[in-house]
Amino acid sequence: MSKILKIRNVSDYSHYLGHADRHPLVSVIDYAKVSPIRHSLNNYGVYGIFFHDEADIDLAYGCGKYDYKKGTVICVAPGQIGGKEDNGEQVMLTGWALLFHPDILHGAPLEKTIKNYSFFDYRVNEALHMTDEEHDIFVSLMQQIRDELQKRHDELQDTIIVGYIELVLNFCQRFYNRQFITRKLENSDILMKFDSLLRNYFEEKKQLSLGIPTVQYCADKLCMSSNYFGDMIKKATGDTASNYIRQYVIQRVKNELASGASITQVADELGFEYPQHLSRMFKKLEGLTPSEYCDRLSKS
Structure with missing residues (x-):
């Protein structure tokens, strides 16, 4: 029987990795800070954007396996299952994860438009392979979201965070468009x-x-x-x-x-x-x- 980690809230994944969250609905994880980590096969109730700089692991997502090498982005949506079952092995990872609960989008335009980002339904072997420049943009955005999460909460913080999330999604779309062109x-x-x-x-x-x-x-x-x-x-x-x-x-x-x-x-x-x-x-x-x-x- 597969042991599946149910990620109903961003904190479920953070607790598994030993990461402390500053916000109940949004988590930014720097894998270098929590490594070594154990694998987990996850059932997502949240949105997730994961990218690892370099890792030699096979991840299973839906009906495909993906051999994670350098600079790859995978996006998941609530209702999806992905990752790799915990086999007791510990792996060193560098890279980042951004997880956000659908509730953070409530009342924001992104709540309606997020369904337009079709890459959430791509298979794992259709992942985005980043160029070095694209990788640096992602890292910079993750750091900015993390810095915002560490500030004292005020009435504008969630709006600013949702703005950042939308920016990350738009960059994902731009980079995918570039990938479609370079793979002509x-x-x-x-x-x-x-x-x-x-x-x-x-x-x-x-x-x-x-x-x-x-x-x-x-x-x-x-x-x-x-x-x-x-x-x-x-x-x-x-x-x-x-x-x-x-x-x-x-x-x-x-x-x-x-x-x-x-x-x-x-x-x-x-x-x-x-x-x-x-x-x-x-x-x-x-x-x-x-x-x-x-x-x-x-x-x-």
């Missing part, structure tokens, strides 16, 4: 695999039992979280993954119509539940109905 070659390889996956899906007639392919299906087959996959496709093509799938399907619709098949036959063949669904998607993407498209074909 890898991304173009994924695009080719995406195209090949769609082609095989229809050639193997999976649409007849599963319907039109979904982003989740494609991401799973390419061993990615749907969020990371969607963000990567958006960066690579300027379009959403779901739109990319729709465009692919519509191209197949046009090919079938051009070969003389009826709209009903095409809808059946390509996995649409009803011909109206095909017509609606076609009109939305092409600006005309399949019937109008067929009329045009017959006149050309």
Whole structure:
């Protein structure tokens, strides 16, 4: 039976590491100050942003393992499980952790917008690899939050801390955007695999039992979280993954119509539940109905 550390509050993790918190809802931990530490497999009830400078450990998160080397950031959200089960081994870590309870966001704009930071749902093998400059920015932000937490609490402190948290998240987003760009070659390889996956899906007639392919299906087959996959496709093509799938399907619709098949036959063949669904998607993407498209074909 796995021994899981339940982190309902930031203090649960701090107590485990022997770190004293200054705030009930926010914790900034400098791993160098609490090392050596024992591993823990954590069930999170809080948000966490973890980065280690250098460590030789395998961490399990969701369905993937991650070999932590130098300068990697992992973000977790309430309801997720991650880390490594305590096996009695002690490890020396340098790096930082920022944990914050959802309650600190109450009433702040970030309470509503935090769901837009899709990297909280990335898999562990989709972690952010920092450049030296990015690493220094993170360290500087952690030190500033820690310094603020050590000040006497006043009515503005929580607002200032939430401002810092938002800044950390925006830098995470910027650095991920940079990573998507620097991994363009890898991304173009994924695009080719995406195209090949769609082609095989229809050639193997999976649409007849599963319907039109979904982003989740494609991401799973390419061993990615749907969020990371969607963000990567958006960066690579300027379009959403779901739109990319729709465009692919519509191209197949046009090919079938051009070969003389009826709209009903095409809808059946390509996995649409009803011909109206095909017509609606076609009109939305092409600006005309399949019937109008067929009329045009017959006149050309």
